[in-house]
Amino acid sequence: MKHHLIYASCLSLMIFLAACAPVPPSLGPNGEVRLNSGSSSLNSRGVSEFAKLKNQKKISTNRAYRAQLSRVGQRLVRANQLPGNQWEFVVFEDSTPNAFALPGGKIGVHTGLFPITKNDAGLAAVIGHEIAHITSNHAGTRIQQQQGLALGGLVLDSILQSRGGTDSSRAAVGGLYGAGASVGYALPNSRKHELEADKIGAIFMARAGYHPEEAIALWQRFAAYSRKSGSRTPEWLSTHPVDTTRIRSLRAFLPVALKEYKR
Numbered sequence: 001m002k003h004h005l006i007y008a009s010c011l012s013l014m015i016f017l018a019a020c021a022p023v024p025p026s027l028g029p030n031g032e033v034r035l036n037s038g039s040s041s042l043n044s045r046g047v048s049e050f051a052k053l054k055n056q057k058k059i060s061t062n063r064a065y066r067a068q069l070s071r072v073g074q075r076l077v078r079a080n081q082l083p084g085n086q087w088e089f090v091v092f093e094d095s096t097p098n099a100f101a102l103p104g105g106k107i108g109v110h111t112g113l114f115p116i117t118k119n120d121a122g123l124a125a126v127i128g129h130e131i132a133h134i135t136s137n138h139a140g141t142r143i144q145q146q147q148g149l150a151l152g153g154l155v156l157d158s159i160l161q162s163r164g165g166t167d168s169s170r171a172a173v174g175g176l177y178g179a180g181a182s183v184g185y186a187l188p189n190s191r192k193h194e195l196e197a198d199k200i201g202a203i204f205m206a207r208a209g210y211h212p213e214e215a216i217a218l219w220q221r222f223a224a225y226s227r228k229s230g231s232r233t234p235e236w237l238s239t240h241p242v243d244t245t246r247i248r249s250l251r252a253f254l255p256v257a258l259k260e261y262k263r
């Protein structure tokens with residue numbers, strides 16, 4: 001019995017340590033990009049979520065948009081020799097300017113985004129950014145943080161129990177943790193991940209022959225759109241706030257990305 005207890009506590013310690021193991025940065029100081037395709041279980045979850053979305057949402061029949069997305073997406077994948085993923089780029093019929101990425105190499109773009117991306121380079125900036133979220137395993141990192149929160153919730157719950165907390169007080173605390181930890185398939189990205197995806201995305205587009213300065217122009221168009229749309233800020237902009245810090249950070253990174261620019 002005692003052995004079982006020791007084993008159980010070692011196991012939970014191991015799980016705890018694994019959850020806390022530092023992830024090497026996806027972007028080195030000189031612009032080196034480290035690819036991390038994430039766990040196979042997370043990737044297959046992403047793939048099945050995307051299959052569900054394709055059943056639920058209307059897929060666009062706009063030939064020009066579909067051809068542009070396929071051209072830009074494939075060029076980014078080839079130029080960056082991105083391995084280990086079943087890359088798929090789908091245009092969804094939806095007027096809100098939105099794009100999203102799911103683990104396993106699945107990227108969706110709404111028809112409403114194209115008037116803002118305007119040209120191939122503008123679209124490459126968005127797709128490069130979304131690919132960077134996938135190749136940096138940002139979703140995996142977020143979920144790891146979520147598991148940390150869930151663990152915190154459990155620990156808190158058991159402390160309340162041992163102190164004789166009532167069922168309703170436990171439920172209230174548990175609910176609070178749940179609300180803080182729960183996110184949908186579109187995981188809101190942390191500011192750190194956003195800036196990282198911008199930089200890696202700029203490198204990806206430069207290697208594919210799109211001038212990285214076009215990324216700054218794209219974010220400026222987004223900022224203008226954001227100002228115009230006022231309180232009706234679309235989902236993508238609420239998880240991707242465009243501000244001067246963001247544009248300044250990308251501009252400062254431009255010389256690094258330009259070294260990778262292939263005409």
Ligand SMILES: [Zn+2]
Binds near residue numbers: 133194197
């Ligand atoms: Zn993002």
